[in-house]
Structures are given as structure tokens and as C-alpha cells.
Amino acid sequence: MPFRLLKYALKKEHPAPRFFKSLETPKKSYDVVIIGGGGHGLAAAYYLAKDHGITNVAVLEKGYIGGGNTGRNTTIVRSNYLTPEGVNFYDASVKIYEGLSEELDLNLFYSTRGHFTLAHTESAMRTMRWRAEVNKHVGVESRVVGPDEIAKACPQLDLSCSGQAPILGALFHAPGSVARHDGVAWGYARGADGYGAEIYQNTEVLSIDVKNGKVCGIKTNKGYIETKQVLSAVAGFTPRITEMVGLETPIVIHPLQACVTEPMKPWLDTILVSGSLHVYVSQSSRGELVMGSSLDPYEVHSTRSTLDFVEGLTSHMLDMFPFLSNVKVVRQWAGMADMTPDFAPIMGKTPIEGFYLDAGWGTWGFKATPISGKTMAQTIANDSAPDLIHTFRLSRFEDYELTGEKGAASVGH
Amino acid sequence: MKLLTCPVNGTRPLSEFIFGGEFRTAPDQNTCSDADWAAYVHNRQGAPGDKKEWWYHSPSGTWFIAERNTLTDKVSRTYLLADAKKADVKKVAVKKAVVKKPVKESK
Ligand SMILES: Cc1cc2nc3c(=O)[nH]c(=O)nc-3n(C[C@H](O)[C@H](O)[C@H](O)COP(=O)(O)OP(=O)(O)OC[C@H]3O[C@@H](n4cnc5c(N)ncnc54)[C@H](O)[C@@H]3O)c2cc1C
Numbered sequence: 001m002p003f004r005l006l007k008y009a010l011k012k013e014h015p016a017p018r019f020f021k022s023l024e025t026p027k028k029s030y031d032v033v034i035i036g037g038g039g040h041g042l043a044a045a046y047y048l049a050k051d052h053g054i055t056n057v058a059v060l061e062k063g064y065i066g067g068g069n070t071g072r073n074t075t076i077v078r079s080n081y082l083t084p085e086g087v088n089f090y091d092a093s094v095k096i097y098e099g100l101s102e103e104l105d106l107n108l109f110y111s112t113r114g115h116f117t118l119a120h121t122e123s124a125m126r127t128m129r130w131r132a133e134v135n136k137h138v139g140v141e142s143r144v145v146g147p148d149e150i151a152k153a154c155p156q157l158d159l160s161c162s163g164q165a166p167i168l169g170a171l172f173h174a175p176g177s178v179a180r181h182d183g184v185a186w187g188y189a190r191g192a193d194g195y196g197a198e199i200y201q202n203t204e205v206l207s208i209d210v211k212n213g214k215v216c217g218i219k220t221n222k223g224y225i226e227t228k229q230v231l232s233a234v235a236g237f238t239p240r241i242t243e244m245v246g247l248e249t250p251i252v253i254h255p256l257q258a259c260v261t262e263p264m265k266p267w268l269d270t271i272l273v274s275g276s277l278h279v280y281v282s283q284s285s286r287g288e289l290v291m292g293s294s295l296d297p298y299e300v301h302s303t304r305s306t307l308d309f310v311e312g313l314t315s316h317m318l319d320m321f322p323f324l325s326n327v328k329v330v331r332q333w334a335g336m337a338d339m340t341p342d343f344a345p346i347m348g349k350t351p352i353e354g355f356y357l358d359a360g361w362g363t364w365g366f367k368a369t370p371i372s373g374k375t376m377a378q379t380i381a382n383d384s385a386p387d388l389i390h391t392f393r394l395s396r397f398e399d400y401e402l403t404g405e406k407g408a409a410s411v412g413h
Numbered sequence: 414m415k416l417l418t419c420p421v422n423g424t425r426p427l428s429e430f431i432f433g434g435e436f437r438t439a440p441d442q443n444t445c446s447d448a449d450w451a452a453y454v455h456n457r458q459g460a461p462g463d464k465k466e467w468w469y470h471s472p473s474g475t476w477f478i479a480e481r482n483t484l485t486d487k488v489s490r491t492y493l494l495a496d497a498k499k500a501d502v503k504k505v506a507v508k509k510a511v512v513k514k515p516v517k518e519s520k
Contacts, residue, residue: 238459239458239459239460239461240460240461242459242460243460248452248456249456249457249459250455250456250457250459251457251459252457252459253459253461253483297431297432298432299432299464299466299483300483300484300486301461301483301484302484302486304486306415308427308428338459341455397451397454397455397456398448398451398452398455400451
């Protein structure tokens with residue numbers, strides 16, 4: 001790195017470095033076409049090349065890369081889930097994240113903060129104990145802590161929550177982290193591009209050709225592309241893509257909103273989540289408080305923001321931190337969350353040959369970006385899903401083998 | 414503030430309502446296949462468009478049907494399930510009125 005910097009400094013011209021080639025028109029055919037240039041699609045392209053040597057790959061993005069939920073999320077990375085299968089899967093992702101800045105040669109601002117899920121009721125405490133035991137069993141660092149330890153980690157927190165909902169304890173998860181979300185998309189894009197994969201922005205998939213139950217090509221706004229393997233990694237747009245191939249899924253779309261305050265000096269080291277108060281918060285490296293809540297209460301395919309959301313969220317924030325009453329909210333936004341009934345993703349093969357699905361990421365998919373890219377690349381390369389994601393297969397619904405993660409994913413994303 | 418019209422209590426703030434999901438009719442459990450039943454239990458029409466949905470006005474405990482576009486979030490009409498037939502009649506009447514309007518104005 002220092003040498004590159006020196007070479008750059010001695011040069012006369014300093015063109016802005018590009019992360020990936022600016023390409024206009026896709027080729028006539030590819031071995032694999034990936035729909036969606038979010039973190040998941042780009043990571044899949046990267047691992048297809050790196051792990052499997054498959055580089056004749058196009059990533060098609062209808063807007064700009066990372067402009068979907070990847071660039072809209074609140075970047076919490078954790079593995080303190082409820083099912084052993086889920087904990088194993090997300091733990092594998094956390095492990096890749098820990099070395100990802102190095103691997104992609106890009107500072108992702110990956111910052112391990114510790115993560116507290118606050119419990120205000122006895123029944124919440126029970127869920128925390130349950131999660132702690134499952135986590136420990138799988139080898140993930142989570143434990144139940146009392147109010148003392150919470151106060152030590154965050155002395156600014158009003159433990160009585162304005163007398164409304166006194167905190168009884170919390171699930172503490174040491175590996176809980178935050179990261180720079182769009183950096184993850186850019187890093188994977190640069191990596192995939194370096195291996196020869198092609199990334200096309202402003203390129204929208206309009207329909208998918210399926211003949212005799214097999215994928216044979218796709219129509220885009222930039223022409224027809226022949227391909228036998230298509231990965232759909234479009235998060236909030238998934239029902240529109242599955243409709244193109246006539247595939248039914250349980251996925252419905254609800255907006256998920258978030259907001260940030262004006263920047264402050266650093267005071268909040270940890271990530272805090274309260275299921276009862278529908279709040280989660282962390283402080284970004286820029287000093288803003290990044291805050292979110294649970295899903296919008298009804299289905300809409302839209303990224304509009306609402307006043308109801310900030311009002312509800314900030315009133316609960318003030319229960320926890322009364323001293324913030326003069327701090328302003330400066331930005332608010334939304335993404336479209338692709339929700340499943342069991343709060344677990346849908347990954348792997350589908351009844352249509354050559355059509356692979358990476359979806360149902362709802363409010364929790366940012367943390368899974370590396371591992372889902374890796375396992376979907378494996379699925380495409382071998383035309384068979386690895387054991388790690390068996391629990392997330394689409395056919396689990398037909399088998400009534402749901403992967404119940406609601407208790408670990410409904411507010412703390 | 415967003416508003417929704419309860420067929421019994423009139424137009425009220427949206428915060429008084431709870432979304433009950435897509436209006437669906439169950440297949441006959443005695444004759445349908447296991448796969449069809451599982452699809453009915455789990456699968457939804459998730460793509461955007463005009464939808465018939467259950468909504469609940471919680472202060473009065475009223476369940477009713479709303480026809481809403483899930484892309485634009487525009488509600489075209491709401492009615493009680495029992496009045497579904499009447500609502501169809503109303504829709505025709507409304508249409509007629511719209512057609513008549515320009516004639517009236519030209520008078
Ligand atoms: C407010 C909010 C907070 C969240 N917080 C967290 C969190 O703290 N932790 C966490 O783990 N997860 C969180 N999530 C969830 C997470 O953001 C997503 O699950 C994840 O980013 C999904 O990544 P993706 O690459 O699959 O999809 P996206 O990043 O949405 O990418 C999909 C892309 O597909 C493109 N596309 C769609 N249709 C087409 C088409 N027809 N042709 C071409 N391209 C198309 C879109 O333009 C988009 O760029 C949050 C989500 C939101 C909205």
C-alpha cells in the first residue's frame with residue numbers, strides 16, 4: 001500500500017481510480033447471469049471467480065451498485081440467532097467479515113462494538129437465556145448479563161426507561177459489529193471485476209426465458225442474453241422476478257425505515273437493541289446515531305418515509321436517553337424488505353433448472369453478504385446447495401420445516 | 414396523516430387500523446393435494462399490483478375488505494365482506510356518475 005501511494009504521489013496526473021470497468025452493452029451470452037448488483041449479487045460474482053474459476057459472468061443492476069438495501073441498511077453484523085443452523089450460518093459470515101477489509105484491500109470500517117439485546121420483561125429474559133444457550137452450544141460468544149454490566153457498557157442509558165419499561169437484563173453478544181455498507185458492495189465489485197466478471201449498471205432484467213423447465217436466456221433493456229444459469233439476488237424486488245418465471249414463494253414486501261441524528265462526539269460504544277421499545281441504535285464512525293425500528297406495518301412496494309416512524313422511534317429513544325431531547329434527526333429513508341414467515345432467508349435451487357434464488361433477506365441480510373455470496377457461488381458451480389444452507393431451501397415450506405428466527409430477528413436486524 | 418375509510422365508522426387515521434394480509438379463499442381441504450395445501454398455507458402473491466386485503470379497525474373491532482394497489486398505496490374502496498355484492502353494485506353506480514358528469518357540466 002505505501003508503495004502504491006508513493007507511485008501515485010510522484011505521478012503528474014491523478015485520475016480518480018475506478019473500482020470496476022464502466023461497461024455499456026452486455027455480450028450475447030454468459031455462463032452465469034446475476035440479477036442485482038447489491039452486496040449479495042456482487043459477492044456471488046466474486047466467489048464464483050475466486051473459489052470456482054467461473055469468470056464468464058455478468059452482474060446486471062438496474063440502478064447503481066449498492067443502491068438497494070445494501071446502501072440503506074443500518075449495518076449490524078452479528079450471529080446471536082435462535083436456531084443452531086442460523087447461528088452456524090451467520091457465524092461463518094462474521095468470520096469472513098473479520099478478515100474482509102484485508103482480503104478486498106479496502107477499509108470497510110468493520111468495527112466490533114459488542115451488542116446488547118435489552119430485555120424489559122420476564123418473557124424477553126427467557127428468550128435471551130434460550131439464545132445464549134444455543135449460541136454457546138454452537139461456540140458463539142453470547143451470554144445473559146444483568147443491569148450492572150449494561151450500565152458499565154453504557155452509563156448514559158436510563159435503566160428504568162423513564163419508568164416505562166425497566167431493563168431486567170440483556171443478551172450480550174461480544175462479536176456484534178458495524179461496517180461501511182456501500183464499501184462492502186464496492187469491495188466485492190472491484191474484486192469480481194479484477195477476476196474478469198462484468199458489471200453492468202442501468203441494466204434492467206425485463207423477463208426470463210424458461211423452456212421445458214430450464215432457463216435459457218433473459219431479456220434486458222440492453223438486449224437479449226443467452227444463459228443457462230441465472231441467480232436472482234434482488235432483495236425487495238424478488239416477487240417481481242419470481243413472477244417472471246412463474247415461481248410462487250411466501251415473500252411479501254414491507255418497507256423498513258431508518259434515520260440518523262446530527263453528528264456528536266463519540267459516546268455510544270456498543271450496539272443497543274430493545275425489542276419491547278422497538279428501537280435499535282449504534283453510533284457511526286462519523287458520530288451520527290444510526291437508529292431503526294421494526295418493519296412498517298403493512299405491505300407496500302415503496303421506499304417512502306413516514307412521520308409516524310420517526311415520531312414513534314424518537315419517543316422511545318427518549319425513554320432510553322432523555323438527554324438527547326435537543327438532538328436533531330437529519331436524515332430518514334427506507335428500503336424494501338423481502339419478508340418470509342419464519343424470518344429466515346430463502347437460498348438455493350428452485351424447481352426451475354438453472355434458476356437460483358438468494359432472497360428473503362428481509363431486515364437481516366447485510367450481515368450475511370459474504371457467506372451468502374460464497375454459498376450461492378458454490379450452489380451455482382456444483383448445481384447443488386451446500387449443507388450450510390440446506391435449512392434455508394425454498395422447499396422447506398412444502399415440508400413444513402420452517403427455520404424459526406423471529407425471536408432473534410424481528411427488531412434487532 | 415394517512416387516512417383509511419372504515420365501512421362502519423367512516424374515515425379515520427391509519428394508526429387506528431391493523432393490516433390483516435391478503436384476502437384468500439382456502440382450497441377444499443378434503444380434496445386438495447398436500448402440495449396445494451402447503452402452497453395455500455405459506456405462499457403469497459407478493460408482486461405489486463391491485464390487491465384485495467383484510468383490514469381491521471381496532472377501536473371498534475371491525476374487520477373489512479380494502480382494495481388497494483400495493484405499488485402506489487392507493488385504496489380504491491373498502492367494504493364489509495357481507496356487503497361485497499352490494500359494493501359491486503356501488504362500483505357500477507360510481508362509474509355511471511363519472512360518465513354523466515361532463516354531460517351535466519355542458520348544460
Ligand atoms: C432500513 C434497513 C435496515 C437494515 N438493517 C440491517 C442490519 O442492521 N443488519 C443486517 O444484516 N441487515 C439489515 N438490513 C437488511 C439488508 O439491508 C438486506 O437484507 C441486504 O442488504 C440485501 O442485500 P442484497 O444484495 O440481497 O439486495 P440489494 O442491496 O437490495 O440489491 C438488490 C439489487 O437488485 C437490483 N434489481 C432489482 N430488480 C432488478 C432487475 N429487474 N434488473 C436488474 N437489477 C435489479 C436493485 O436495483 C438492487 O440494487 C436492513 C435493511 C433496511 C432496509
